[in-house]
Amino acid sequence: MSDPYFQQLFAERIGGVNYGKGTEIYKFEKIKRAKRKALADFPNRSLVDFGIGENDSMAPEHIRQKLNAEANLPQNRGYMDNGNTNFKEAVARFMQRNFGVTLNPATQVNHSIGSKPALAMIPACFINPGDVTLMTVPGYPVAGTHTKYYGGNVFRLPLLAENNFYPDFKSIPADIWTKVKLLVINYPNSPTGKTATTDFYKQVIDLANEKKFVVVQDAAHSLLSYDQAPSSFLSVPGAMDVGVEVHSLSKGFDMIGWRIGWVCGAERMVQAFADVKDNSDSGQFGAIQNAAAAALDDDGIHAHTRTKYKRRLEKLVAMLSRCGFQCKMPGGTYFLYTKSPTGLKDGTVFKNAEEASQYLITQLSIVTVPWDDAGSFLRFSVTYEAATEAAEDALMAEAESRLKGCGVQFS
DSSP, rough: OOOGGGGGGGGGGGGGTTTTOOOOOHHHHHHHHHHHHHHHHHHTTTTOOOOOOSSSOOOOOHHHHHHHHHHGGGSSSSSTTHHHHHHHHHHOOOHHHHOOOOOOTSEEEESSSSSHHHHHHHHHHHTTTTOEEEEEEEEEEEEHHHHHHOOOOOEEOOOOOGTTTTTOOOGSSSSHTTTTTEEEEEOTTTOOOOOOOOOHHHHHHHHHHHTOOOOEOOTTTTTTTTSSSSOOGGGGGTGGGGGEEEEHHHHHTGGGGGGGEEESSSHHHHHHHHHHHHHHHHOHHHHHHHHHHHHTTTTHHHHHHHHHHHHHHHHHHHHHHTTTTOOOOBBSSEEEEEOOOOOOTSSBBOOSHHHHHHHHHHOOOEEEEEEEBOOOOEEEEEEOOOHHHHHHHHHHHHHHHHHHHHOOOOO
């Protein structure tokens, strides 16, 4: 059967005439297939799923009640474009109260339908063909994907254990520096769990002023910080002159599916984002914005979320350490990023993290996410479903029983 005429019309940015014909399987699709195989091969054995990357709890009941009430107000029925005043003012209060960051809610804050669309839109504000976005890897690729859509290029900065999971800016060639427009950083970092120091942020600010680029700090996990108090890039002197910070209510407030976040920082940059956004969407539902504003005013929500995931991570680290993994408590996020085993005591050898992850899923029904971008690592998430601490302990015990039986080895 011949291709339809429109096969010739797909844009080169998504594959051109070959769009839809590739045979490469996306990492997360491989994990889904392995999970289906494990369930089919071992129907009486439950999956221990450490691969889930989203909160397991619903937003607090009083926030859901607020949403319900707001949904019935006629003033919330229309387009919200670049956000309502109530949400922006709640963001400003939140940033001042939690980070000591002073923002003008009218000019330095704009809502987004989650942080993902914000990271997708920001390159439209700055990237021309040939420009470069610096992206840390492993990491969230959206800003880099859209940089390429606009004819720009991505220069990858590996986050290596030997560099304490910070990018090595000295590795960037001089000819790349002349084209850099954006640096996208993410702390607490997903998936490594590294938190940023003030000194690191100062280094970034000094570099931005020297090399003349814009900093985008993806702060999606900002409230899930354990080795230090939650912090903001914008709290460091000079940051407001060189960049913006992208926030989300997903991680810290258990509002994954609500799709609400914001961009804040340098006034002219926020304005540029708002202009692009105004031509991309018509704003998040006003009821969601107002319920989110109520959540932002309740610091007890994110304190509770942080306590839960810290407890779960401590249990996970202890369990995996007893099973032979070389791991330690992450600084932040709800992920544990740890070296992947290179084999098993029976002589089985894993060439990379993907092979190790596939073994754990198909043979032990333990789900992890592999990362082979900067060394072989596995990502364990503590967003598994467990209604009580006793249920958490039972899940840890089951995982430990399965892992101790295989005998992981590290070269």
